Amino acid sequence: MQKHRGIRSTGIPENILGYLMVAPALLCILLIAIYPVFRTFSLSLTDMKMQFPNMAKYIGLDNYISLLQNDRFWSATYNTLFFTVVSVALELVIGFVMALIMNMPFKGRGLVRAAVLVPWAVPTTISATMWKFMYHDQFGVINDILFRMGFIDQYQSWLGSTSSALWCAIIADVWKTAPFMGLLLLAGLQTIPAELYEAATVDGASKVKQFFRVTLPLVMPTMLVALIFRTLDAFRVFDLIFVLTGGGPGNSTETLSMYAYTTLFRNLNFGMGSAIAVLIFIFIFLISLVYIHLLSRQND
Amino acid sequence: MHKSRWSNIIFYVGVVIFIAIIVFPFYWLIITSFKPPEQLWDIPPTWWPSRFYLGSYIAAFTERPFLTYLKNSIIVATSTTAFAVFVTSFAGYALARLHFKGKNAILALALSVSMFPGIAIVSPLFLMMKEWNLLNSYIGLILTYTTITIPLSMWNLTTFFRTIPADLEEAAKVDGASPFYTFIRIILPLAAPGIFTTAILVFIAAWNEFLFALTFNTEDALRTVPVGIAMFPGQYTLPWGDISAASVVVVLPLIIMVLLFQQRIVSGLTAGAVKG
Structure with a gap:
């Protein structure tokens, strides 16, 4: 036991050791995440162009003022909100149904639980590519299925039409993430003690009543946390749009992240692109505040 | 008894539909990867490769x-x-x-x-x-x-x-x-x-x-x-x-x-x- 005493005799006080052990992780976060946020903000106050980084000059809030007067910015904001609200709402409903099913005892339940994880694990660019081919106006299987079932009388250009392209993105997103939502909700359902249902049955409560009086209130905290994750994820949607439509046709699927990317890396306008990024950040911050407020009310 | 058997069947049909929707894009991906080039552009698309063609795999690794x-x-x-x-x-x-x-x-x-x-x-x-x-x-x-x-x-x-x-x-x-x-x-x-x-x-x-x-x-x-x-x-x-x-x-x-x-x-x- 010589070794013990040797290490002990170096005698690092516990709190210093604590800071030392946390330091590498904290340094990474500060350098690669926190500092860049401030630098994005300072970039957004300049007219920096990537081709001439040294000619950037301070222009105050001009980028923000011109963004707020720009229809393309508002259309991207609308697309992002529409995409977020519709896809998260669908994911919640479908995910809840999946969770209720997976919470019942039946043959093959293990297989179902494994299957629902697969879309989550696949890179979004690959699942988006799969959907892009399925949506294809001539060789796409979705046209084939809908045509055979009699829902359409001729093949449609789903991704090429401004009225359907954003819905295509929503469907592909729901396919990928509703199962994930289902798994999170299932974990919440499993924490509800069976005695509560037994007691409710003894009291003569119907299944529907049990759902609203027992299941829903008890699963609510888990549901709110799952909703936070999904809402913030949906709000910053990028990979899916990049592959599926590139923001088109006619900017009809351009989300804020896509707009920021185009401004930054295609137009090389780092000042303006950073201003869009800051606004996305503020939106996300506000959404988080709303959810945190709901969560803390839930806990009271 | 009769009623519960029917609700059982409906339940399983629902589960199968869910799984089918989750799995279908992967099914389509896999059959597309094995379709010979001429079959890729069939209208309407075919649901099974006419022959198992490995050319796409070879091309992915060698030409790309x-x-x-x-x-x-x-x-x-x-x-x-x-x-x-x-x-x-x-x-x-x-x-x-x-x-x-x-x-x-x-x-x-x-x-x-x-x-x-x-x-x-x-x-x-x-x-x-x-x-x-x-x-x-x-x-x-x-x-x-x-x-x-x-x-x-x-x-x-x-x-x-x-x-x-x-x-x-x-x-x-x-x-x-x-x-x-x-x-x-x-x-x-x-x-x-x-x-x-x-x-x-x-x-x-x-x-x-x-x-x-x-x-x-x-x-x-x-x-x-x-x-x-x-x-x-x-x-x-x-x-x-x-x-x-x-x-x-x-x-x-x-x-x-x-x-x-x-x-x-x-x-x-x-x-x-x-x-x-």
Whole structure:
């Protein structure tokens, strides 16, 4: 036991050791995440162009003022909100149904639980590519299925039409993430003690009543946390749009992240692109505040 | 009795439809990868390959730099996993067990960073990587991925370390072992399952990341799989056969991994959500 005493005799006080052990992780976060946020903000106050980084000059809030007067910015904001609200709402409903099913005892339940994880694990660019081919106006299987079932009388250009392209993105997103939502909700359902249902049955409560009086209130905290994750994820949607439509046709699927990317890396306008990024950040911050407020009310 | 049999059948039909919708895109991907070129452009599309054609797989590996993308992704994702888990094992243990000021502030900071949208930091990070000559490199991506996976990893491991009974450490303390020695020799081996779960989650996150890979590594030789596949499309006609073959090669190991480690992944993903 010589070794013990040797290490002990170096005698690092516990709190210093604590800071030392946390330091590498904290340094990474500060350098690669926190500092860049401030630098994005300072970039957004300049007219920096990537081709001439040294000619950037301070222009105050001009980028923000011109963004707020720009229809393309508002259309991207609308697309992002529409995409977020519709896809998260669908994911919640479908995910809840999946969770209720997976919470019942039946043959093959293990297989179902494994299957629902697969879309989550696949890179979004690959699942988006799969959907892009399925949506294809001539060789796409979705046209084939809908045509055979009699829902359409001729093949449609789903991704090429401004009225359907954003819905295509929503469907592909729901396919990928509703199962994930289902798994999170299932974990919440499993924490509800069976005695509560037994007691409710003894009291003569119907299944529907049990759902609203027992299941829903008890699963609510888990549901709110799952909703936070999904809402913030949906709000910053990028990979899916990049592959599926590139923001088109006619900017009809351009989300804020896509707009920021185009401004930054295609137009090389780092000042303006950073201003869009800051606004996305503020939106996300506000959404988080709303959810945190709901969560803390839930806990009271 | 009769009624319950019918509701049973309806229930199973519902389950089958759900599974069919989840699985169908993969089915389509796989048959597309085996379709001979002339069959790819059939209208209406055919639901089964007329013959099993391997040309798309050969083309993906020989005519396209798909093997390079795979190599890049493996290097970046495994290094990220190693770094993130290494760094957060220390941090997680300290946060779970040691007494020092500011622990809650650090956890709150990590949680808020996990909510950061990548797009909000991509412009300064791009400039920083440019200043440090880390564009078109592995290190630039590894550094960034390690940072963005630290919050998730740190939370998971902190939660996990807290579940290990404190008696063991107290016994070690009585024996005269230092906290550091106790951590390395007693706690880490016990935490192996939690570390493994965290590693899987970090690996998948790093393997799938798109925005930073797209913007930092623009040279074809340094592209990762998600970017490579998104950029696969040729100029005029899309090589669907090749894309599908490459995608199958990427997706199959992921599916196997998910099926093998299903329970660990789910417990890792839900740990935070359920405990709130």
